[in-house]
Amino acid sequence: MSSVLLNVENLEVFYGSIHALKGLNFTVNTGEVVSLIGANGAGKTTTLRAISGLVPVRGKIEFSGKDLVSVPTHQRVSLGIAQSPEGRGVFPQMSILENLEMGAYSRSDKAQIKTDLEMCFDLFPRLKERLQQMAGTLSGGEQQMLAISRALMCKPKMLLLDEPSLGLAPLIVAQIFEIVKKLNNEGMTILLVEQNARMALKISHRAYVLETGRIVMADSAQNLLSNDEVRKSYLGI
Amino acid sequence: MQDFIQHIINGISLGSIYALIALGYTMVYGILKMINFAHSDVYMVGAFAAYYVARFLGIENNPGFSTLITLLLFSMLSCAILGLAIERFAYRPLRKAPKLNILITAIGVSLFLEYGGQVVFGADPKVFPEVMKDFVLFNIADVELKSFDVTVLLVSLIAMLGLQFLIFKTKLGRAMRAVSANSSVASLLGVNPDRIITFTFIVGSALAGIGSVLVGMKYPKIDPLMGMMIGLKAFVAAVLGGIGNVGGAVLGALIMGLSEEMVVAYLSSTYRDALAFGILIVILIFKPAGLLGKYSVEKV
Ligand SMILES: Nc1ncnc2c1ncn2[C@@H]1O[C@H](COP(=O)(O)OP(=O)(O)OP(=O)(O)O)[C@@H](O)[C@H]1O
Ligand SMILES: [Mg+2]
Numbered sequence: 330m331s332s333v334l335l336n337v338e339n340l341e342v343f344y345g346s347i348h349a350l351k352g353l354n355f356t357v358n359t360g361e362v363v364s365l366i367g368a369n370g371a372g373k374t375t376t377l378r379a380i381s382g383l384v385p386v387r388g389k390i391e392f393s394g395k396d397l398v399s400v401p402t403h404q405r406v407s408l409g410i411a412q413s414p415e416g417r418g419v420f421p422q423m424s425i426l427e428n429l430e431m432g433a434y435s436r437s438d439k440a441q442i443k444t445d446l447e448m449c450f451d452l453f454p455r456l457k458e459r460l461q462q463m464a465g466t467l468s469g470g471e472q473q474m475l476a477i478s479r480a481l482m483c484k485p486k487m488l489l490l491d492e493p494s495l496g497l498a499p500l501i502v503a504q505i506f507e508i509v510k511k512l513n514n515e516g517m518t519i520l521l522v523e524q525n526a527r528m529a530l531k532i533s534h535r536a537y538v539l540e541t542g543r544i545v546m547a548d549s550a551q552n553l554l555s556n557d558e559v560r561k562s563y564l565g566i
Numbered sequence: 567m568q569d570f571i572q573h574i575i576n577g578i579s580l581g582s583i584y585a586l587i588a589l590g591y592t593m594v595y596g597i598l599k600m601i602n603f604a605h606s607d608v609y610m611v612g613a614f615a616a617y618y619v620a621r622f623l624g625i626e627n628n629p630g631f632s633t634l635i636t637l638l639l640f641s642m643l644s645c646a647i648l649g650l651a652i653e654r655f656a657y658r659p660l661r662k663a664p665k666l667n668i669l670i671t672a673i674g675v676s677l678f679l680e681y682g683g684q685v686v687f688g689a690d691p692k693v694f695p696e697v698m699k700d701f702v703l704f705n706i707a708d709v710e711l712k713s714f715d716v717t718v719l720l721v722s723l724i725a726m727l728g729l730q731f732l733i734f735k736t737k738l739g740r741a742m743r744a745v746s747a748n749s750s751v752a753s754l755l756g757v758n759p760d761r762i763i764t765f766t767f768i769v770g771s772a773l774a775g776i777g778s779v780l781v782g783m784k785y786p787k788i789d790p791l792m793g794m795m796i797g798l799k800a801f802v803a804a805v806l807g808g809i810g811n812v813g814g815a816v817l818g819a820l821i822m823g824l825s826e827e828m829v830v831a832y833l834s835s836t837y838r839d840a841l842a843f844g845i846l847i848v849i850l851i852f853k854p855a856g857l858l859g860k861y862s863v864e865k866v
Contacts, residue, residue, distance in 0.1 A: 383750055406756035418751035420744055431744050434737070435756030483755060 331358045334487055334518050335380070339388035342375050349375045351542040352388070357487065362509070362519045364529040364550065366563055367539030373522040374415050376539070377489045380520070381405060381412045393486070407435045409486030413493065415522075417476040421465025425456050428464050428475055432482025442482070449478035452508055470501035477508070487518045494525045506532055526563040530554045538563070568708040573831045574824065579715040581823020582722035583784075586777035587800035588807070588815040589729065590649075590770030596746045596810040597766045600665070603672040604652055606797020607679035608645050608771045612778035613694065613788045614687050615644035620695035629696040634717065634779070637697060641775035649771025653764055683790030691789040694782035718780050725776050726816060729769070733812060742766060746810070799826075799842045806849050808856025817857060821845075 335357040342350040350372050357363045365373045378384045382402035390397040392408060420428055429449065433442045450457035453474040464475055473493055480488055490509065494502040502525065510532045513519055523529035530536055530550040538546035538559065553559045587609055594602045616637040620626040625633050656675050660668050704711040733739035741762050744752040749759045782788055803822040807814025829837050849856060
């Protein structure tokens with residue numbers, strides 16, 4: 330059995346009086362791809378924000394055995410957590426290169442940073458062709474590639490991806506999921522949030538189904554893909 | 567014709583001073599989306615810091631290059647510390663408060679410095695130390711380039727190029743732009759936004775410190791309310807250029823300086839200060855985002 334990398338217990342988040350997460354329990358093991366699926370407003374983004382420390386939480390978030398709750402967002406990055414946020418969040422007035430350099434902000438291993446840049450260009454050759462182009466002028470798909478690459482430049486142990494397929498053409502979506510799978514094959518642990526449940530489950534080991542701030546199902550991706558309820562509600566069959 | 571060129575030179579010199587102060591408004595706005603009304607009073611404190619340092623060192627009647635540098639350094643340092651303190655103790659506790667609370671606090675800090683200044687420094691104007699002699703450096707076809715104007719131009723040019731370098735060519739500057747664009751995404755990449763904000767206040771305030779010494783040199787009368795009018799003009803310059811935009815602040819300030827000089831020269835000096843309000847009203851009506859107003863191309 331592989332070791333637990335992320336362990337979340339009784340996670341609760343409030344936005345004012347809105348109870349967005351009502352006590353989540355889940356784990357991500359080293360080397361896994363785990364998906365969080367669920368409808369709009371279920372709390373998927375909030376979960377990722379909580380793991381990165383962008384919202385105040387109740388409960389426990391342990392990463393590599395270390396309690397994260399009191400660690401500020403910017404320090405979680407050097408512990409090994411990187412996120413490609415919902416809506417991509419590229420810096421529109423910065424070039425591709427500068428966006429990628431921002432990913433390496435808390436690192437000082439210059440030589441390794443160079444190698445990792447090359448790795449990103451291998452994954453997404455399109456980025457290399459446009460290094461000096463402003464990120465705001467990229468297509469949606471290119472921005473998504475940039476957001477993932479930028480997160481990879483943090484050199485994380487775990488990658489959080491929030492809806493990488495959002496608003497992209499099917500061909501690009503397939504390409505992005507291909508890359509996610511490839512990253513995992515090379516050893517990256519990934520927590521994936523998706524509305525495109527079918528694609529997500531196909532490349533995941535396990536998944537959790539979220540409904541209005543609660544986990545209502547947890548199983549291997551394979552079982553969920555053939556589960557009647559999941560097929561009806563999330564796969565549209 | 568000579569007159570006209572002379573006015574251009576004077577206007578650019580005045581505009582560069584406005585620019586040094588306008589940059590502080592625009593940088594803080596860019597990163598916190600707030601107007602730091604206390605900025606003009608930080609500038610005032612810079613002038614008094616230079617005044618007292620000169621007296622303390624006994625160089626108030628010792629014009630020359632070393633006096634200029636000494637006063638610049640001390641004024642920048644004092645302003646930087648004051649700016650840092652204001653951010654840390656007045657604004658940071660309100661980081662998540664509604665915009666209006668922050669605005670009122672900024673006005674409060676400004677009044678505190680203005681009237682605290684009258685208590686501490688006295689309300690009467692003081693004579694600023696003699697930074698350097700004003701003499702004609704060049705005389706080209708009857709256009710005079712005086713040492714004051716050349717100094718103002720050179721010092722501000724160096725400061726602005728330095729700022730340009732900092733913002734666009736260094737890692738810290740990149741982080742400043744990142745926090746200004748999206749501070750939560752910047753923090754997801756390991757940037758501590760609070761540190762970047764502090765740094766922004768330090769840099770903006772130090773630029774105001776430079777401005778205060780240059781103004782003290784040209785118009786050597788300082789008093790605790792000296793920041794009000796120049797602060798207003800610098801603020802209008804920042805809005806004119808597009809608040810939040812560094813290049814815009816410089817452009818706006820040059821336009822302000824030049825038009826002020828021209829209005830005084832060819833219309834009447836009575837309109838000197840009214841001009842700023844006039845410009846403000848016109849931009850707010852016709853181009854509220856300013857000349858180089860920030861636009862963002864973000865695809866969703
Ligand atoms: N900043 C906020 N302030 C108030 N309520 C919020 C805020 N952000 C999210 N919420 C609420 O919290 C709940 C969970 O939102 P969240 O963004 O986590 O959902 P999601 O599963 O990511 O949805 P989607 O698939 O649409 O992205 C929703 O009811 C939402 O309205
Ligand atoms: Mg979401």
